[in-house]
Amino acid sequence: MKWFLALVVVLNLLVAMYGSFKQRPPADVRAQEVSPELVKLLPTNWKPNASAPAASAPAAEPLRESSAPKADKPAAAKPKAQEASAPKTAAAKAEVAKTETAKPEPKAETAKPAEAAAACLQWGPLDDKLLARVKGGVPQLKLKAGQLSEASKEETAGGGRFWVYYPPLATQAETSTLSSELKGKGFDNYIVKNDDFKGHLSLGLFGKEDAAKGLAARLKAAGYDKALVQQKGQKASKTTLSFKTLDAQQADKLKGLQKRLTPGIGLKSCG
Numbered sequence: 001m002k003w004f005l006a007l008v009v010v011l012n013l014l015v016a017m018y019g020s021f022k023q024r025p026p027a028d029v030r031a032q033e034v035s036p037e038l039v040k041l042l043p044t045n046w047k048p049n050a051s052a053p054a055a056s057a058p059a060a061e062p063l064r065e066s067s068a069p070k071a072d073k074p075a076a077a078k079p080k081a082q083e084a085s086a087p088k089t090a091a092a093k094a095e096v097a098k099t100e101t102a103k104p105e106p107k108a109e110t111a112k113p114a115e116a117a118a119a120c121l122q123w124g125p126l127d128d129k130l131l132a133r134v135k136g137g138v139p140q141l142k143l144k145a146g147q148l149s150e151a152s153k154e155e156t157a158g159g160g161r162f163w164v165y166y167p168p169l170a171t172q173a174e175t176s177t178l179s180s181e182l183k184g185k186g187f188d189n190y191i192v193k194n195d196d197f198k199g200h201l202s203l204g205l206f207g208k209e210d211a212a213k214g215l216a217a218r219l220k221a222a223g224y225d226k227a228l229v230q231q232k233g234q235k236a237s238k239t240t241l242s243f244k245t246l247d248a249q250q251a252d253k254l255k256g257l258q259k260r261l262t263p264g265i266g267l268k269s270c271g
Helices: 002-022 051-102 111-118 128-141 172-184 209-221 248-261
Strands: 119-126 148-157 162-166 201-206 228-231 234-246 267-269
Touching: 119 128, 119 248, 128 234, 128 248, 162 209, 172 201, 201 209, 209 228, 234 248, 248 267
Parallel strands: none
Antiparallel strands: 119 234, 119 267, 148 234, 162 201, 162 228
C-alpha cells in the first residue's frame, strides 16, 4: 500500500514536471544572470543622450527621399507637357490672327460697285422691231426717272445700190420722147410706172457709187444735166437707247439682257 502511494506521488511529480517544461513562462531578462565581465558601470552624473534617438532618424529619411522622386517624376512631367503645349497654342492663335488680318476688308469689296455707280451705256441703233423687243425687257432693270433716254434718226435701209434717174418732164408724152432720144444716144432706160418715182426715167442701178456718178456725168455731158444719183432703198427709223447713272447690279442685268435679245448689237459707253 505504501509503495502504491509512493508510485502515485512519483507519477504526479512527473506529470507536474512535464507540464512545467511544456508551458514555460517567458524568460525574465532581468532575472537572467549576467557575466561580471560584461557589466559596465556608468558615472553618477550620467544622463540619457537625447540626440541618440535622433541620430537614427536620418537613416530612415533617405529612404523616403529616394523613393519620393520616383513617384513624383510623372507628376513633374505634366507641367513640362503643359509648358510645351502652351507655346504651340499661342503660335496657333498668332497664325489665326494673321489669316484673319490678311482677309480683304468688306470696304475694299464695296469699292467696285461705287466705281460703276455712274456707268452710262448705249444700246443701238435698233429698228422698230428690235426696239419693241428691247423695251419689253427694260422693266427688269428697275430704272428710275431720268435714267433712260431715246434718240432716233432716219436711215436708208437698202442693198447699198445706187440708182441713176432722170426726173419726168411736164407731160407723159414729153417724157416718152426723152426716153426715145436717150436710147438713141446709147443710154438705156425705162419709165417707172408703179413706184413712188412713177413717171421718172430709170437709167441704171449700180453697186458702187462711183459707177453711178460716172453715168450721171456722161448724161450731163450729152446735154441731159438733170440726171440724179440716189441710194436705192427704203428709209427706216433707227433708235439708240441711253442708260445713265447705272449701279453695278443694273449694269450687269443690262449686259445679260443685251446678250439675250440682240447678240449682234452690243453696248457702248456713252461718249
